[in-house]
Amino acid sequence: MKNRFIIIGFAASLVLAGGVSYYASSHPDGFEKSAGDIGFLDKAKESPLKDSPLAEYGVAGVENERLSGGLAGVIGVGATSAVSFAIFYGLRRFNKSKS
Amino acid sequence: MHIPDGFIDLPTSAGFAAVSALAVGACIKGAAKSLDEKTAPLAGLTATFIFAVQMLNFPVAVGTSGHLFGSVLAAVLVGPYVATLALSVVLLLQALLFADGGLTAAGLNVFNFSIVAVWVGYGVFLLVKKVLPKNKVSISTAATIAAFISVPAAVMGFLLQYAIGATSTFSLTTVFTGMMGTHVLVGIGEAIITAFTVTAVLATRPDLVYGYRGTKQQLEIRRA
Numbered sequence: 428m429k430n431r432f433i434i435i436g437f438a439a440s441l442v443l444a445g446g447v448s449y450y451a452s453s454h455p456d457g458f459e460k461s462a463g464d465i466g467f468l469d470k471a472k473e474s475p476l477k478d479s480p481l482a483e484y485g486v487a488g489v490e491n492e493r494l495s496g497g498l499a500g501v502i503g504v505g506a507t508s509a510v511s512f513a514i515f516y517g518l519r520r521f522n523k524s525k526s
Numbered sequence: 527m528h529i530p531d532g533f534i535d536l537p538t539s540a541g542f543a544a545v546s547a548l549a550v551g552a553c554i555k556g557a558a559k560s561l562d563e564k565t566a567p568l569a570g571l572t573a574t575f576i577f578a579v580q581m582l583n584f585p586v587a588v589g590t591s592g593h594l595f596g597s598v599l600a601a602v603l604v605g606p607y608v609a610t611l612a613l614s615v616v617l618l619l620q621a622l623l624f625a626d627g628g629l630t631a632a633g634l635n636v637f638n639f640s641i642v643a644v645w646v647g648y649g650v651f652l653l654v655k656k657v658l659p660k661n662k663v664s665i666s667t668a669a670t671i672a673a674f675i676s677v678p679a680a681v682m683g684f685l686l687q688y689a690i691g692a693t694s695t696f697s698l699t700t701v702f703t704g705m706m707g708t709h710v711l712v713g714i715g716e717a718i719i720t721a722f723t724v725t726a727v728l729a730t731r732p733d734l735v736y737g738y739r740g741t742k743q744q745l746e747i748r749r750a
């Protein structure tokens with residue numbers, strides 16, 4: 428019961444990243460668009476990681492766009508929560524042991 | 527507005543990486559202080575939720591989209607120290623796992639999102655909160671206004687970076703006007719999503735909201 432809020436929030440994040448993200452606008456974001464309109468977008472270099480298996484929020488080798496993007500979102504939610512829970516629980520422990 | 531590699535030269539990017547690393551490091555102590563049994567899971571959830579919602583680009587004008595920054599959302603929910611760390615985690619994972627935002631540009635992005643947008647936004651939040659009555663609606667209102675302002679604030683961070691080390695030669699005025707038009711619209715989206723989320727958390731678990739804590743205490747004092 429105490430953690431119900433956290434579980435619901437986590438589930439919502441999975442649904443948003445894994446499902447709803449398919450319906451997100453695929454137009455360039457305001458920053459990219461502005462850079463293009465001003466005229467310096469051509470200075471952008473591709474990330475050295477552009478060929479990584481999850482580059483551009485898709486899973487390499489998964490043809491179906493909905494599945495590929497959804498899986499990437501779910502993996503991202505898993506990775507973000509793993510890293511951030513580890514850091515914040517770690518810091519809390521550090522705080523506790525000091526006081 | 528994830529800056530890719532190449533917009534800003536390497537020395538400037540390295541300088542901002544150093545500044546960002548120092549600032550993030552300086553937030554660790556403050557973050558540890560504000561984390562307890564209750565807030566540690568919320569901090570993890572906030573980072574996770576921001577990652578998810580940043581995937582949801584919304585249309586802002588013809589052929590243009592925007593997405594949540596989440597800087598003020600995080601600052602109001604878990605405090606500015608934890609928010610700086612949370613946004614940094616999200617940005618680094620986006621750059622490393624999804625090639626979203628450059629690698630040499632990572633310090634530039636952390637500077638704009640995790641430092642400028644979080645702390646300017648949180649400052650605005652505190653100011654607005656101060657002049658409004660002490661209740662939940664005021665917290666949502668202050669968060670909404672702060673969220674709106676945090677987006678142009680982050681653009682100003684980029685402008686500073688552009689002024690110091692741009693690889694192109696447009697005047698700052700050109701870059702300012704070119705960037706601000708779309709980002710005011712992105713800021714409206716930021717304000718709406720932040721308003722909705724903060725209001726929802728305040729309605730269900732007000733005890734978890736960092737930005738509501740002082741308000742609650744004062745209410746309790748008055749009642750006693």
